[in-house]
Amino acid sequence: GENVEQHPSTLSVQEGDSAVIKCTYSDSASNYFPWYKQELGKRPQLIIDIRSNVGEKKDQRIAVTLNKTAKHFSLHITETQPEDSAVYFCAASRTNAGKSTFGDGTTLTVKP
Amino acid sequence: NAGVTQTPKFQVLKTGQSMTLQCAQDMNHNSMYWYRQDPGMGLRLIYYSASEGTTDKGEVPNGYNVSRLNKREFSLRLESAAPSQTSVYFCASSGRGTGGSNQPQHFGDGTRLSIL
Numbered sequence: 001g002e003n004v005e006q007h008p009s010t011l012s013v014q015e016g017d018s019a020v021i022k023c024t025y026s027d028s029a030s031n032y033f034p035w036y037k038q039e040l041g042k043r044p045q046l047i048i049d050i051r052s053n054v055g056e057k058k059d060q061r062i063a064v065t066l067n068k069t070a071k072h073f074s075l076h077i078t079e080t081q082p083e084d085s086a087v088y089f090c091a092a093s094r095t096n097a098g099k100s101t102f103g104d105g106t107t108l109t110v111k112p
Numbered sequence: 113n114a115g116v117t118q119t120p121k122f123q124v125l126k127t128g129q130s131m132t133l134q135c136a137q138d139m140n141h142n143s144m145y146w147y148r149q150d151p152g153m154g155l156r157l158i159y160y161s162a163s164e165g166t167t168d169k170g171e172v173p174n175g176y177n178v179s180r181l182n183k184r185e186f187s188l189r190l191e192s193a194a195p196s197q198t199s200v201y202f203c204a205s206s207g208r209g210t211g212g213s214n215q216p217q218h219f220g221d222g223t224r225l226s227i228l
Contacts, residue, residue, distance in 0.1 A: 032214040043202060043219040044155070051213070089154065096212045098143065098162035099170070104154040 002027040004092050006103025013080050014111050021106045023090035024072040030092040033073045034100070035064060038087045047088075048075070080110045114138055118203050118220035125193045125227045133188040133223050135203030143206045144186035145217065146170075146178060148199040155202065161186055193227045200224050 003026040013019050023033075034049035050057045050064045050073065057064050061080075066073040073092075077084055087107050093100040119134045137144065142163045147155040147170075157170030159178040167178050175197060177189045186205075190197060204217040 034216045036217075043221050044217075045219070046216040049216055091217075093214045095214060097214070098168065099145065099157060099160045100214070100217065102155050102157075 002030060002092055002094075002097075002101040004090060004101045004103045006090050006106055008106060009104065010107045010109075012109045012111065015080060015082060017080055019075075019077045019080055019084070019108055019110075021075045021088055021090070021108070022072060023074070023092070023103050024070075025092040025101075026071065027092070027094060028068075028071065029094045031095060032093050032100075033064070033066060034091050035075050036089045036091070038089065038105075040086070044089060077108075080108075082110050082112050084108060085110045116203055116205055116218050116220035118201075118223050120223060121221065122224045123226070125190075125225070127194060127227060129193050129227075130189065130191050131193065132190075133201055133203075133225075134185070135187065135220060136185045137203075137205040137218070138184065139205060139207065139218065140183070141205035141207045141218075142183070143208075144180065145204040145206075146176075146186070146188045147202045147204065148172065148197075149202060149222075150199050158188065158201075195227050198225060198227045 006023045031052035036044040037047045038044040063076040087105045090103040091100040116137045145160040146158040161180040164183045201223045203220045206217045207215045
């Protein structure tokens, strides 16, 4: 089955700096890669996703890049703000798989 | 739209007691999921239902049972609760796009379950 590894497990940055979280996956047939943000005590919520037919997607300060050959995808957050502090999860799935495989999460702390 | 609704939000049980966690979605999604999240940990899939009438085990199914009651509802049952099942339980649902392409999961607010 699919295996997703997420790094780093914790990340601390100064406000205004950039943050990058990377995930690698094992199943070459995986074609959907969402990122979720979970604030303390809250539910995970989708922040951005990418499909295998594109290499990069941006939404304001957030971007995701996908390298299908190397089987990894990354979340980039620019101009970080204290409200970006949360746990971020990546996930991977293939069409009609019925379920997604999640990474173990990255705790991002943005210091004011 | 309420999205994904879980009940109860909090529950305290004694070891050996049973209970059912309820989940309902109003987005006409085919797939539904149950996860547990222990403190400081990731999401571990307990069971999932890819479509109405089907259920499958995830990575940590022992001690749990599920029922896909209809397209909207997916319940999780603990038959004999154990302290190791103390956790936050999240229900989620997702739809299907064109050609069966995957869509993001929508999560409920969670049930915080403590077993003494």
